[in-house]
Amino acid sequence: DAGVIQSPRHEVTEMGQEVTLRCKPISGHDYLFWYRQTMMRGLELLIYFNNNVPIDDSGMPEDRFSAKMPNASFSTLKIQPSEPRDSAVYFCASCPGTGMGEGAIYFGEGSWLTVV
């Protein structure tokens, strides 16, 4: 059974450029999450969706960040314009919903972003 699939795995871009990260959640999962990992803050939630609708975007750093989920099998996280401080690992995760399974969320392998 395929897990959460993210692309690209690695991205190096110049400051000011637009970056788009992509995610395909596990089939049948109703929730999708975007997290960012940094040394200082660990894993921080940026935004999450339920049935393609954004529920909580309070973790999105600023207007340069946007996320969409046009359908149940695809989501994007966009940074425009990118800055060096955006360099981090961005994880997408999904889960089926409350009371199902072990209550865990399941992560992809991450997208490593470096902005120079």
Place this chain on the structure above:
Amino acid sequence: DQQVKQNSPSLSVQEGRISILNCDYTNSMFDYFLWYKKYPAEGPTFLISISSIKDKNEDGRFTVFLNKSAKHLSLHIVPSQPGDSAVYFCAARIFGNEKLTFGTGTRLTIIP
């Protein structure tokens, strides 16, 4: 405001001994707690969880203990094996809310 705290950035343990990883939380609304393990260049993987109605949950070599009054949980790994070397994240959620709040992680190194 870090609601889930892992105060030890790193821990080294001899192979075969017990590893104890600690986690503290400040939000009394949290009622479900999880531990994740992360290898380099991979995503975090779910390890074990515990509901606030319990004080212990065991799965093979892994046991999680919850002390609600102290707002503290710990993960015990016995016996520790080289493959346990990884970063361990503690996470918590509020009932009815799917999002997880994570700590900053503890890097565990098992010494052969």
